[in-house]
Amino acid sequence: MDPLVIAALLLALLFLAHLRRFRSNGVVVRSWVFGLDHMWLQGNALRNSQFVHFMKKREDKYGDTYQINMLGHPTIVTNDKENIKAVLAAQFKEYGKGPDFQNMAKDVFGRSILSTDGEIWHFARGVLRVQFMKERLRDVAMFDKHTTRLLAKVTPGEPLDLLKELYKFTTDTGTDFLLGQSVENLLSPTEDPFSKALGFVQDHFAQRTLLGKWWRILPTTGEYKRSLETINNFLEPFIQQALAIPVEELRDRGDKELSFLELLACESQDHEFLRDQILSIHIGARDTTACTLLWAFYLLSTKPAAYQKLRKEVLSVVGVDGLPDSAALHEMRFLNRVINEILRLRPTIPVNIRNALVDTTLPRGGGKSGDEPIHLQKGTSIMYSAYALHRNTHYHTMPDLEDFDPDRWEKWTPPTWSYLPWNGGPRICVGQAYAMHELKFVISRFVQRFSSIESFPQCDVHSYAPNAILQPTVPTLIKFHAGGDVDELAIPSL
Numbered sequence: 001m002d003p004l005v006i007a008a009l010l011l012a013l014l015f016l017a018h019l020r021r022f023r024s025n026g027v028v029v030r031s032w033v034f035g036l037d038h039m040w041l042q043g044n045a046l047r048n049s050q051f052v053h054f055m056k057k058r059e060d061k062y063g064d065t066y067q068i069n070m071l072g073h074p075t076i077v078t079n080d081k082e083n084i085k086a087v088l089a090a091q092f093k094e095y096g097k098g099p100d101f102q103n104m105a106k107d108v109f110g111r112s113i114l115s116t117d118g119e120i121w122h123f124a125r126g127v128l129r130v131q132f133m134k135e136r137l138r139d140v141a142m143f144d145k146h147t148t149r150l151l152a153k154v155t156p157g158e159p160l161d162l163l164k165e166l167y168k169f170t171t172d173t174g175t176d177f178l179l180g181q182s183v184e185n186l187l188s189p190t191e192d193p194f195s196k197a198l199g200f201v202q203d204h205f206a207q208r209t210l211l212g213k214w215w216r217i218l219p220t221t222g223e224y225k226r227s228l229e230t231i232n233n234f235l236e237p238f239i240q241q242a243l244a245i246p247v248e249e250l251r252d253r254g255d256k257e258l259s260f261l262e263l264l265a266c267e268s269q270d271h272e273f274l275r276d277q278i279l280s281i282h283i284g285a286r287d288t289t290a291c292t293l294l295w296a297f298y299l300l301s302t303k304p305a306a307y308q309k310l311r312k313e314v315l316s317v318v319g320v321d322g323l324p325d326s327a328a329l330h331e332m333r334f335l336n337r338v339i340n341e342i343l344r345l346r347p348t349i350p351v352n353i354r355n356a357l358v359d360t361t362l363p364r365g366g367g368k369s370g371d372e373p374i375h376l377q378k379g380t381s382i383m384y385s386a387y388a389l390h391r392n393t394h395y396h397t398m399p400d401l402e403d404f405d406p407d408r409w410e411k412w413t414p415p416t417w418s419y420l421p422w423n424g425g426p427r428i429c430v431g432q433a434y435a436m437h438e439l440k441f442v443i444s445r446f447v448q449r450f451s452s453i454e455s456f457p458q459c460d461v462h463s464y465a466p467n468a469i470l471q472p473t474v475p476t477l478i479k480f481h482a483g484g485d486v487d488e489l490a491i492p493s494l
């Protein structure tokens with residue numbers, strides 16, 4: 001027989017074997033020819049900054065749970081809250097970041113809380129969780145110092161590329177709180193070498209995650225290696241310094257006098273452990289907080305009545321000048337609703353992925369009705385999107401889902417596992433309380449100072465950069481307007 005015919009037959013057999021294997025687990029496959037069709041469409045969506053919309057549209061078309069096959073690697077895409085709950089909580093031990101992610105993250109994150117599973121993750125989580133509960137982290141003076149510098153960037157009535165300044169701000173607060181010394185980017189016209197190197201490494205890492213199992217095909221450039229070196233060289237003296245102080249002496253000083261790194265050094269004297277956790281926390285905190293603050297001001301600019309209502313609340317609690325401490329921020333119930341609503345519409349980590357660590361199941365998505373369990377082989381990936389989940393009309397039945405309406409939170413609570421901006425289960429964001437404090441502090445300081453805000457473009461920003469964090473592709477200019485005693489303004493009653 002002609003060798004070409006033999007090759008074609010073999011290929012056809014291989015293809016059918018793939019289809020059979022995928023169908024035998026009970027879920028519908030939505031990709032062809034080893035997933036090349038899906039990869040082509042996904043690549044286009046990423047290039048056009050439409051990835052989250054692409055995922056949402058495919059779920060609208062194919063239902064809440066389906067499978068794709070990326071060059072032979074099966075991936076379940078699910079928007080079913082029961083499946084997400086199984087992955088994140090009910091069957092927690094059966095799912096994790098997985099060995100591929102751990103390998104691709106090794107040179108950046110090492111054995112950190114962000115990248116590991118099992119015992120190593122459990123130990124890191126235990127140590128960090130305790131530190132994040134400390135009141136020491138609600139350091140109002142530290143936040144106020146950097147927020148004052150951020151406020152100084154605003155010229156009332158002039159448009160400002162806010163995200164650029166917010167990145168500097170969260171870099172400064174992050175280094176201050178973690179290391180006890182800020183890199184002071186808000187005071188400098190240029191970005192410090194550590195943050196620049198971190199930006200480069202994060203961009204490279206985002207490309208690795210997009211390639212998934214095939215991340216090794218991305219070349220490790222000289223600039224990447226130099227950037228990793230810059231990051232390590234920057235952190236090294238801080239770690240050396242923390243390790244040079246005897247643990248007893250650190251403990252005697254008391255929590256208030258210690259940086260987060262020194263707090264960790266009281267619990268572990270392992271150099272690598274300290275480096276890996278500190279860097280991961282900085283990465284986990286910086287971009288998420290900066291982008292959430294941008295979305296906060298952007299969305300508030302689209303609803304002047306909500307802004308005025310928030311202003312009335314903030315001024316009634318702390319006045320125009322009062323420092324919003326933990327107790328004051330706790331009193332601001334409407335501010336809480338504003339942040340919940342921002343994270344509903346713009347969950348800063350819009351898409352997430354997990355890996356089956358053993359042969360296992362998902363409770364739903366199989367069979368003709370889609371209500372039966374699915375069987376998964378070890379190594380299968382599971383992808384879910386908080387952005388799509390927050391727009392899933394099975395769970396969120398209100399008609400105005402795309403409307404920014406903080407008031408809805410007065411009477412409405414999302415069904416469990418249908419609202420996940422912080423993720424859920426044992427791996428829920430460990431910095432959530434710290435992040436909420438920072439978000440509330442900055443927003444209330446701005447609201448105290450400015451009577452109204454505008455944004456440009458004024459059309460709804462719906463085009464997002466192709467990386468792990470939801471951020472706009474176009475510079476979003478925000479204009480803050482000064483002055484205006486609260487009594488002079490037409491403010492709706494609270």
Ligand code: HEM
Binds near residue numbers: 421428434
């Ligand atoms: C608005 C701000 C933030 C949002 C929306 C956010 C959201 C999230 C989400 C969705 C995850 C889960 C990621 C995953 O499992 O793959 C996560 C994990 C994490 N976050 Fe945050 N985060 C924010 C701010 C922060 C801050 C300020 C810190 C630290 C100071 C922080 C530290 C972490 C860490 C260490 C993890 C890993 C937890 C683990 O795997 O056990 N985050 N965050």
